Amino acid sequence: MKAPKPPSSTAQSLTKKLSLYFNAIALLIGILVFALSQAGLYWLEDEINKRNLQQTADFAVDQFQQGANSPLIIGPNILAYDSVQALPKQFQPLSQYPIGYNDEITDDIAHDLFFYHSSFEIQGETKPLYLTMAAEKVELSPDEWRYINFASLAIMILLYLAFDFAISKLSKRLVQPVNQLSQQLKSAHRETSFSVPEGSALEFTELSNSLNKYRNQNEILIKQEQSFAKYASHELRTPLTVILGATKLLDKSTEPEFQLRQRARITKAATDMQHTIEALLSLVKQEQTRESSTCRKLVEKEIKQILDEVSPLAKYKHLKVELKIFAEPDIQPSPPVLRMLLINLLQNAINASDSGIITLEVCQSCIKVVDQGHGLNDSQQNKDGHGLGLLIVDALCDRYGWQLMLTSGEESGCIAKLTFPNIGETRASD
Structure with a gap:
C-alpha cells in the first residue's frame, strides 16, 4: 500500500490560486457583460427607429387621405409613399415584402434602410403605404460607437481592477493569520506568544489564544516532568546510598550498638524511600474517586x-x-x-x-x-x-x-x- 503523498499546497499558493480563479471569473463576467451591453445597445437603437416608423404611419395615412402627394416628407429623415410607382426605382423591389413588415434592411436592394410596409383605405380603395428612413442618419456613427466601446471597456477594466484588488485584499486577510501562525509555529523563539494581525476574524483570534493556552500548559507539564525526574533521581538515590553505605559498615564491625545504629539508618532510609515512592505515584494514580472519598x-x-x-x-x-x-x-x-x-x-x-x-x-x-x-x-x-x-x-x-x-x-x-x-x-x- 502506497503512503499518501504529503500536501504540496501552501497557504500562499492557495491565495494565488484563489486570486487566479476569481480573476478568471471576473474576466469572463466582464466579457459577457460587455458583449450583452453591446448587443443590447444595437437592439435598442433598432427598436426605437422601428417604433418611430410605426408611429409615423398614422400621420402619413392622414396626410394621404387629405390629398397629399407621394413621396411625402415627414420630418428630416422619413419618406412616405402610397404606390409602388412612387418608390424610387432601386427601392421598388421592396414592395414584395409582406404587409406589416417593419425592420432594417441590409441586403443589396437597400443597404442600411429602415422600411415599413402597411396599407390604408382612401375613397373605398385599398392603397399600400411604404415608409423609409435612412439608417445612417438616425443610427450612431462608427466614431460614436468607438467612443461608446472605449468608454465601456474603460469602465469594465476599472471594475475588473477594483474587483481584483478587493479579492486580493480579502484573500490575503483570510490567509495572513494562517501564515503568521504557521511562521510562529516554525519559529525557534518559543518564548514569543502566538498572535494574529489586528482586525482578523474572531475565529483566528480564538485559535491564537488556544495555541497560547496549550503552549503554556505544555511548558508547565515539561517543567513538572523535569522537576519530577530531578527530584525522583535525588530523593531515591539518597536513601539507596545510605542503605548501601550502612550495609557495608555492618561488615566492618560486630559491636551490637554499632550494628543497631546502622540497622536504624537502613530502616529510616527504606521508610523515606517508601514514602517518596507513594507520594510520587499518587500523581499518576487512576483511583481518584476512591481517594477523594x-x-x-x-x-x-x-x-x-x-x-x-x-x-x-x-x-x-x-x-x-x-x-x-x-x-x-x-x-x-x-x-x-x-x-x-x-x-x-x-x-x-x-x-x-x-x-x-x-x-x-x-x-x-x-x-x-x-x-x-x-x-x-x-x-x-x-x-x-x-x-x-x-x-x-x-x-x-x-x-x-x-x-x-x-x-x-x-x-x-x-x-x-x-x-x-x-x-x-x-x-x-x-
Whole structure:
C-alpha cells in the first residue's frame, strides 16, 4: 500500500490560486457583460427607429387621405409613399415584402434602410403605404460607437481592477493569520506568544489564544516532568546510598550498638524511600474517586515527625522552627504526600533564610510556612523551587483540590500557604 503523498499546497499558493480563479471569473463576467451591453445597445437603437416608423404611419395615412402627394416628407429623415410607382426605382423591389413588415434592411436592394410596409383605405380603395428612413442618419456613427466601446471597456477594466484588488485584499486577510501562525509555529523563539494581525476574524483570534493556552500548559507539564525526574533521581538515590553505605559498615564491625545504629539508618532510609515512592505515584494514580472519598485527621504527632526530618538542616543553619497548631483539620492527602509537601516548603524556607525563625501554622482550612529570609525571588515566583519543586507541589495540590499561594511577608521573608477545603463543614452542609 502506497503512503499518501504529503500536501504540496501552501497557504500562499492557495491565495494565488484563489486570486487566479476569481480573476478568471471576473474576466469572463466582464466579457459577457460587455458583449450583452453591446448587443443590447444595437437592439435598442433598432427598436426605437422601428417604433418611430410605426408611429409615423398614422400621420402619413392622414396626410394621404387629405390629398397629399407621394413621396411625402415627414420630418428630416422619413419618406412616405402610397404606390409602388412612387418608390424610387432601386427601392421598388421592396414592395414584395409582406404587409406589416417593419425592420432594417441590409441586403443589396437597400443597404442600411429602415422600411415599413402597411396599407390604408382612401375613397373605398385599398392603397399600400411604404415608409423609409435612412439608417445612417438616425443610427450612431462608427466614431460614436468607438467612443461608446472605449468608454465601456474603460469602465469594465476599472471594475475588473477594483474587483481584483478587493479579492486580493480579502484573500490575503483570510490567509495572513494562517501564515503568521504557521511562521510562529516554525519559529525557534518559543518564548514569543502566538498572535494574529489586528482586525482578523474572531475565529483566528480564538485559535491564537488556544495555541497560547496549550503552549503554556505544555511548558508547565515539561517543567513538572523535569522537576519530577530531578527530584525522583535525588530523593531515591539518597536513601539507596545510605542503605548501601550502612550495609557495608555492618561488615566492618560486630559491636551490637554499632550494628543497631546502622540497622536504624537502613530502616529510616527504606521508610523515606517508601514514602517518596507513594507520594510520587499518587500523581499518576487512576483511583481518584476512591481517594477523594476518604479523609483523615491531621494530628500534632504527624506534623512533629515531619519537623524532626528538617530539624538537622535548621540546626546547621542556626534556625529555629516553631509549630503553631490552631486546629486539627480533616484532609485527604496520605501521610507520604503531606510529608512531601511540607518538607519541600520547609526546606525552601530554610534554604532562603540565614537567621530567624521558621513558623509552621496549622489552621482549620490552611497550613502556612512563614520564614524571615530573603523574600520572594524570581525562581519562587515562577514556582521552580528547591528539591521537589513548586511545580510538583502544584501538581500534588491539584490532585487533591488544594491551592498553593506564595506571598511576601509583612517586613521580610515569604509566606507559603496551602489552602484546602474544610471537609467537615462540607459534610455538615450536605
